[in-house]
Amino acid sequence: HQYLHPGGAHDDAVLETADRLGVRLLLARGWADRNYEPRLTETVPEVLERTSAVARRWHGAGDGRIRVETAPLIPWGCSDEAVRAATAASRSWGAGMHVHCAETAVEVEMNLQERGMRHVHWLDSLGVLGPDTQLAHSVWLDSDEIDLVAARGATVVHCPVSNMYLASGVAPIPEMLRRGVSVALASDGPGSNNRQDLFEAMKVAVLLQKVHHLDPVILQPEHALHMATRGGARAAGLGDRIGAIEAGRLADLVVVDLNSVFVAPVHRVVSALVFNVTPREVRHVVVDGRLVMRDRDLLVADEQAELRAAVQCCRELFERAGLGQPLRLD
Missing domain, CATH: 3.30.750 (Transcription Regulator spoIIAA)
Incomplete structure (x- = not known):
């Protein structure tokens, strides 16, 4: 966004x-x-x-x-x-169309006061709610809205870390899945998360529902992995082309090293991917059949040079804004 x-x-x-x-x-x-x-x-x-x-x-x-x-x-x-x-x-x-939806209770109340409708019903009244619609956050959907999202085939984009960071609330993800809503997983931006780490988002998505419902089995690692892969593919309008390793799909692949002190021994691969793996275990990345990372080496850019340029840009921005200097790490 x-x-x-x-x-x-x-x-x-x-x-x-x-x-x-x-x-x-x-x-x-x-x-x-x-x-x-x-x-x-x-x-x-x-x-x-x-x-x-x-x-x-x-x-x-x-x-x-x-x-x-x-x-x-x-x-x-x-x-x-x-x-x-x-x-x-x-x-x-x-x-399609992407929109922040029911991220906070206050925003829902604002829409009720102005338009007399909650967010999902408002979007549907405009004729824009459909399979190509991505509803970011959707923390405060009520039961009728969940059913309407499922009926229209729209996708909810769940951002659990951001929702915790901003104290927005806990999205009713288990209920959405039970009612047939397609859910994708996201990190949200650095302003409301600090890091863009989908492995972290998978783990937090599961743990957040467990503690919120006081139910240790309410959401499983398989659900999180599905949201991060097939769910994301569907949200992007590519549900039949990416998101899974199957004949005929485009080769968008992440190869993960499970032989790590943070991961091994592995008893269930899906549990290891969701609860153990972090970006440090990513070994190769392929996008559209092209190798962009090999043996943890980024092939398409000089990562250290890009980091230095970003830090320098940040320093100049802080100086122009009169905010002093960010922490030096070199």
């Missing part, structure tokens, strides 16, 4: 980097057309023109690895007109 666009070139920079690295990226271009920071607010025509321009340049690039869709930021920051128009535009080039 890319919703900061300083200078208008940020989206292109992100997409160019993804293309250069050979990764798969669905960029959900975020926006708000009301009730938002004025310098970041876009009018409906601006939303349509800018998102469509990014899509014309990038949607389908990299042999289909790079895709672009619309992403109304938050219900209280987006008008009905803009949500309808932007979703229709995104669907016109074969993409």
Whole structure:
């Protein structure tokens, strides 16, 4: 969910980097057309023109690895007109829509007061809730909303670490799965998580439900792995092309070393992947059949040089903002 666009070139920079690295990226271009920071607010025509321009340049690039869709930021920051128009535009080039949904109880109450509807019913009333819709967070869905999400085939994007970090609440994931909702797993951004680690997200997703329900078997490692793989593939509109190792699917693979002091001895592979493995155990990565990491060596960029450049950029930003200097690690 890319919703900061300083200078208008940020989206292109992100997409160019993804293309250069050979990764798969669905960029959900975020926006708000009301009730938002004025310098970041876009009018409906601006939303349509800018998102469509990014899509014309990038949607389908990299042999289909790079895709672009619309992403109304938050219900209280987006008008009905803009949500309808932007979703229709995104669907016109074969993409979907990503939106923050019921992340906090306060936001749900705001929608009830203004529109007389909870988030999912509001989206459905606009005609935008469907199999190509990704509902980020969905912490405060009620029973009727869960059934409606299942009926429309939309995907919930579960961000357990972020929900804990911000004290948003605990999403009713076991109930969603029982009712047939497709759930994907995500880390959320660094502003509400600090790290983007899907292994951590898998473990936390299971443990959070256990302690919340005081039930040690309410969510299993298999559920977390499914959300992280097949669930994510479906959310990206590629449910029949990636997300599993099967004949005919694209080769997006992560090879993990289980012979580690943090993992071995292994009794159940799925439990080891969810509860033991961290990014340090990732040995090889393949995207669309191309090896991008081999024996823990990133083949598509100089990782140390990129880290040095990022730290230097951060120092310059802190200096311009008058915040002092970040911690030096060199």
